[in-house]
Amino acid sequence: MTMDETDVTEPTGTEVPAYPLRPALEAVLMVADQPLDHLVLASAVGHPPAEVEVALVELARSYDDEDRGFELRQVAGGWRYSTRDAYAGAVERFVLDGQQARLTQAALETMAVVAYRQPVSRARVSAIRGVNVDGVMRTLVTRGLVAEAGTDDETGAILYATTPYFLERMGMGSLDELPDLAPFLPEMDEMDDPEGLGGTGSPEVAAVSHAPDVPEVPEAPADRKNEEEDA
Numbered sequence: 001m002t003m004d005e006t007d008v009t010e011p012t013g014t015e016v017p018a019y020p021l022r023p024a025l026e027a028v029l030m031v032a033d034q035p036l037d038h039l040v041l042a043s044a045v046g047h048p049p050a051e052v053e054v055a056l057v058e059l060a061r062s063y064d065d066e067d068r069g070f071e072l073r074q075v076a077g078g079w080r081y082s083t084r085d086a087y088a089g090a091v092e093r094f095v096l097d098g099q100q101a102r103l104t105q106a107a108l109e110t111m112a113v114v115a116y117r118q119p120v121s122r123a124r125v126s127a128i129r130g131v132n133v134d135g136v137m138r139t140l141v142t143r144g145l146v147a148e149a150g151t152d153d154e155t156g157a158i159l160y161a162t163t164p165y166f167l168e169r170m171g172m173g174s175l176d177e178l179p180d181l182a183p184f185l186p187e188m189d190e191m192d193d194p195e196g197l198g199g200t201g202s203p204e205v206a207a208v209s210h211a212p213d214v215p216e217v218p219e220a221p222a223d224r225k226n227e228e229e230d231a
Helices: 021-031 038-045 049-065 085-099 105-117 122-129 134-142 164-170 203-209
Strands: 070-075 078-083 146-151 158-162
Touching: 021 038, 021 049, 021 078, 038 049, 038 078, 049 070, 078 085, 105 122, 105 134, 105 158, 122 134, 122 158, 134 146
Parallel strands: none
Antiparallel strands: 070 078, 146 158
8 A cells, every 4th residue: 555645544554643743743753763754754643744744844944943953954865853063063072071981890891801802702702701791892882992893704703803092092002002911910820711811800901900091990890790781
């Protein structure tokens, strides 16, 4: 069944309840993660596509007249909200301030393992840390300190490596300036696993913690078994 310009129905043939047009359009556009055309919006709000098309133009014009911090744009064949260019600087400062928030102990330790073992998979980092690092890794990727670096040839797992922003935050010109691990390696008879890397006492963590300009971190959480929640 195709949608005409006067009738809006569900795929099952039941009529879509009509909501107040403008508020309904705003509600749907607010949660959309991609541009939506007037036909999709009409199906959602229960109004004829022709009316929705006119309402979208009027909404966009009203935001411009009121000089809102956001605007409604027609892009990529659809409509979506975006920040108004005049206020981009405020958004940029907000985003950068968020990037500069202190790292948790879990994030710092995970970042240290990635720095010395890169490119490395999340599973490998989890094995070294002894905890699930999925949430922590997402935090590091979001902050631009770690990024995807291909896949493992054998397992197909995504590999991760540090970024230029990591070097900037650490005050280093290259990875060659990472502290030497040798002073932090335990004696062979003190090692609990073949590589001596288990737990928070790993040499990677100790070395990075002594590097210059390490991002300040709060005290480590008491319960480390649920570390993903403390990312």
